[in-house]
Amino acid sequence: MNKYELAVVLNPTLDEEALKNEADSVKELIERFGGVVEKVDDRGKRRLAYEIKKLNEGFYSFITFSAESSAPAEIEKRMRIKENVLRYLIVSQEA
Numbered sequence: 001m002n003k004y005e006l007a008v009v010l011n012p013t014l015d016e017e018a019l020k021n022e023a024d025s026v027k028e029l030i031e032r033f034g035g036v037v038e039k040v041d042d043r044g045k046r047r048l049a050y051e052i053k054k055l056n057e058g059f060y061s062f063i064t065f066s067a068e069s070s071a072p073a074e075i076e077k078r079m080r081i082k083e084n085v086l087r088y089l090i091v092s093q094e095a
Helices: 016-032 071-080
Strands: 002-010 036-052 055-067 085-092
Touching (some): 002 036, 002 071, 016 071, 036 085, 055 085, 071 085
Antiparallel strands (some): 036 055
């Protein structure tokens, strides 16, 4: 199992419940492909460096997880089609 970190920027117009549901669906997505979520670091609403979809802010979240090397590609495929995800990035962490 390799360690990864997923950075996600979610739509700032989401209410508290919708934001929680979206965060839970991202965690379920990781677990569906054999990943184990180790840590979730929600940073709250932050200003974006540049405008995305006419939005200047987003909810930032960083999720540390362990998974097989094939999991990140599958997770990225699913993240790409999520409406409320403005940006995402999965990086491998050094052991």
